[in-house]
Amino acid sequence: MSDHSTTAHHHPPAKLYAGVLAALLFLTVITVAASRVDFGSSSINVVIALAIATCKASLVILYFMHLRYDKPLNSLILLTGVLFLGVLLAFCLIDIDSRFPSRPSNLKVPIAAGAAAAGAGAAPGTAPAAGAPAAGTPAPAAAPSGGTQPAAAPTPSH
Amino acid sequence: MNWLRSVMLPAEGSSYAREVDTLYLFLVWLSVFFFVLIAGLMGWFVWRYRKSRSRGGPTPYITHHTGLELVWSVIPLLILIGIFFWGFHGFIKANVAPGDALEIQVTGKKWLWTFEYPNGTRSINSIHVPVGRPVKLVMSSEDVIHSFFIPSFRVKQDVLPNRYTELWFDPVKPGVHQVFCAEYCGKSHSDMMAKIYVDDQAAYEKWLEEGDEELKKMPLPELGKLIYETRGCNTCHSIDGTPGQGPSFKGIWGQQHKFADGSTAVVDANYIRKSVLEPQAQVRAGYEPIMPTFQGLLREREILAVIEYIKSLR
């Protein structure tokens, strides 16, 4: 019967935790500094911010949560969870970013909640959809409703 | 083979429909083959190796057979990949409309479809298209998600409130095609139907100017009833007295009606004409101002027909 006292759970010396805390605080300072600098496009900034956050996160996971000294199954569980979160993000982005908002060429009446079938030239008479306020809605028709404007192509929503 | 096609699938309305049907029928026969294989094997095993027939000794200890298992993994995989490409080929065709298509703008709204042609004419719940020319519908919704489904053309596309979605078909022979709403959208989801009339070129031209032939000869109250049922009035106004999203038509002729702004008026021809063309001008007390204007949607004779029909609803 193996001795099931603490040797079964390896614990690093206390000084290591202090070092990890110092590293984390330093990385926090770097995060704030990095957000000041503009690295070209906003997506690169987000990627860098996430990279720094992931460094901090992995420090916490490996040392504070003992994943480094634990049985490999626990890391497998964590990795699977994070992997499937990535699957959700990736497949949503595949769909939402690669969808081009098609625009009709002959659009005369902007598709806004308030502007259902306004008459050609007749009084604006917007009949707002059930319950929705007649206010100009953001997507995709930013242009005010009604009237005979030429093809008021709505600004694309994305 | 055609008897199966006629039993299972609606008549073909467009050239694209044929491609979908061939893949569909291939899949039917593939499924029949595999089902008969599984059912046959199972039946034979159950009969051949039934307990009462066995000598009762130990059964053979077969744990696996790598060759057999590879066969029944790889072959179905190859078949399925083949089906994927076949399906994907058809899907691309369904998603890319030809350039010269007649573009009609469709708006889905709780429980009716409104159409608008390039030359501005509008219609509700029915469109006329010339045969032989591809038609592209550019669709969006005003409230919830609907779905424009034409079984005989084998096409379907959701209609979303925040963007345009497209759907195209090229009708091959004249006829009438039923349109359903395929995405659940509430109380009258099952009544949100429309009709596509495919006419030859001459009939289409005539329709564009002055509307249908047989509607002209129909007596006014009967025409009014047809408009009441096909142009979406029935989804909001009942004719048996029960109030819906709009007031009921039963027995309102000659009544005194109070409006939201306090004024009152007697129901007569002008009252009905005004509420058909400018529904927002005078909204009856206690009702939402949600009625769309029918300006440009109903011809003069059709408005008269509606008035006669309401008059007949004593």
Add this chain to the structure above:
Amino acid sequence: MADVIAAPGQLSGGGTQEQKNYLNETKGIASWLFTVDHKRIGIMYLWAVLASFFIGGVFALLVRLELLTPKETIMSAEAYNRVFTLHGAVMVFLFIIPSIPAALGNFVLPLMLGAKDVAFPRLNLASFWIYAIGAIFAVTAMVTGGVDTGWTFYTPYSTTTSGAVSTMTFAAFILGFSSIFTGINFIATIHKLRAPGMSWYKMPLFCWSMYATSIIQVLATPVLGITLLLLIMERAFQIGIFDAKLGGDPVLFQHFFWFYSHPAVYIMILPGMAIISEIIPVFSRKTIFGYKAIAFSSVAIALVGFFVWGHHMFVSGQSVLAGAIFSFLTFLVAIPSAIKVFNWLTTMYKGQISLKTPMLYALSFLLLFAIGGLTGVFLGALSVNVHLHDTYFVVAHFHYVMMGGTVIAFLGGLHYWWPKMFGRMFNERVGAIACALVFIGFNVTFLTQFVLGSQGMPRRYYNYLDQFQPLHAFSTFGSWILGLGLLIAAVNLFSTFRKKPDAPRNPWGAATLEWQTDTPPITHNFHHTPTIDHGPYDYFPGQRKHA
């Protein structure tokens, strides 16, 4: 245990005098409601799940009755929309997801592993209590105005309609935690509480499928939780993530919803496959064919199942690129299911097949699940899906897989473990008749719907064109036969409580551990911890030459 397994029936002479077992050890309601014994929790789940199945079944019969004739038959449009929504919600959230894992799984898994209990007994009881609270919320939603959004709660309809949508979504949110707790419990149990000598490949295949199901329960259910939370926030505060008028994207809700709901259909089918992997070898008296193939197929289905949800949204305005990727991955996930069916079939080759009731249900499962799987290929192919999406073809497909698959397997498992659970044998003849009626009624009801769907009959229609009326009438007659068959099966099982326990210790001559202990088992499952000296499907001594 010198001779491996006695032939069935030899070990008769069961409970002559009143033996001490988990049922009669302690008495009284409190001993049941606050028990941490996995067997009692399993039985409590069983009654709750059967009650939900009854309620969902009544709603189903009402839906079919209404569709007997086109216009109004027995109820108005709003009532019909509420009834079909509640049929879907009750069946999915209250019956089919907890049914096999929580009811049969809770009872059988620790016994099969040779363990005294699941890893976290108190968490197991908490899981049942959370299920009960969720069920209460669901019933209040039903009573206070009902829900008419369909069990999928698609926005923006679900955020703009009246009715108790928030209560029902909150009920589903709570039921999600019950499912997560069961999943966590089973993974920890399978990893840490296997009997000495039981390696991963000596474990019954039931445990492999439960392991795969638990992976999905743990990884997919939280996303359902956050989706329903967002839906409630959208309804209450118009936060503008799903509402188009505020810049939100309704299709985003569909992505989040189906990220859970497709793996959820594998939460439903994998336990069904788990039971079939146990029944077929026992009643063929032949070792399972392709143990590792079936085991790894279960886990493969669980993992690949997370990549295919987009096939629910081919026509929802999804981009063509996403459609192609989801269609291709959908065909990949179909392969493991096909492999399993072929492996079960080959197990029966050269066996000694006895057609007892559990086996009849297993054979029905093979046929119906084959049809369900094959029609899934129709819906995976992109161009055919465009025509068939949201029609009765889809309704028939998922009923063939869920009802023809999981429910038939659940009935098979119920009959298979009934003697072990309650120590009483049911009447074989009546059981066979009930199974036949269920099989016939099911096919009459749903085969016609394939034709209806192909002809373009959309789903969730209260009023339909007259041309579809004959098929709908035929389908409604089928639903009566199906209902009758299920009723007879229920009466057959419940009538066993009228007699004294008479089941032998191992009526079917199975080799898995739960049949080596008493019938019904003692509270601590085994008198002394079992040691493994034979595989789960070795019915004859000395055959296991190579591991």
Add this chain to the structure above:
Amino acid sequence: MSQVTGATGASTIHGHGHEHGHSPFLQHHFAEMEQQFDASKIGMWLFLVTEILLFGGLFVGFGIMQGKFPEAFYEAHHHLDWKLGALNTVVLLVSSYTMVMAVHSASKSNQKALIRYLVITLLCAAIFLVVKYFEYEHKIHDGLLPGKFYTYKGDHVPGGQQATFFSFYFMMTGLHGLHILGGMTVIGWVLKRAIAGHFNSSYYTPVDLVGLYWHLVDLIWIYLFPLLYLIS
């Protein structure tokens, strides 16, 4: 399937009633402490994965909406005070450190240090919530509330997407705040048991598991801070 040895690895002598110094906290259905400890670790990590996926859903939603309305979100994030955010990050990191020291001292059977560190962790959590209260109070005062309660008038970018940003802000930090409250109650429960002397080097699983939970809550804030406060 790396975890094959499982319970059978260590123990050869088995069976009922063989008492050899079992800790009072060994539950009946486990063979020995090692097995119980591993099982509880697996259970805890699975629970942490469900938390990651729960918050992950919110992060994915936020990421997609930021992708659709970058200017509105950039405009709206100016209302957040990044200094308070940074302070909260430091507070949580320190509380993570004290938590891990608590687990460390529990494993060394150093009861006084364990109690001291747990109390410091509770204090840090309280500070975090107080800072959060000020942030919320400032937003409520300005009317920057989620969805239909958004009454702030000074939006530069048209379209009202700032309300969506603040919906996400309140949902993410609100849910995170709830988890902090949950964490405080659980740490309190462990503190009560620590004072009662339940924990020593051979049995300190609850402290370890509560530590894991607390580190996860800190982890989520580590991602929340840059994504919400420091959009550039």
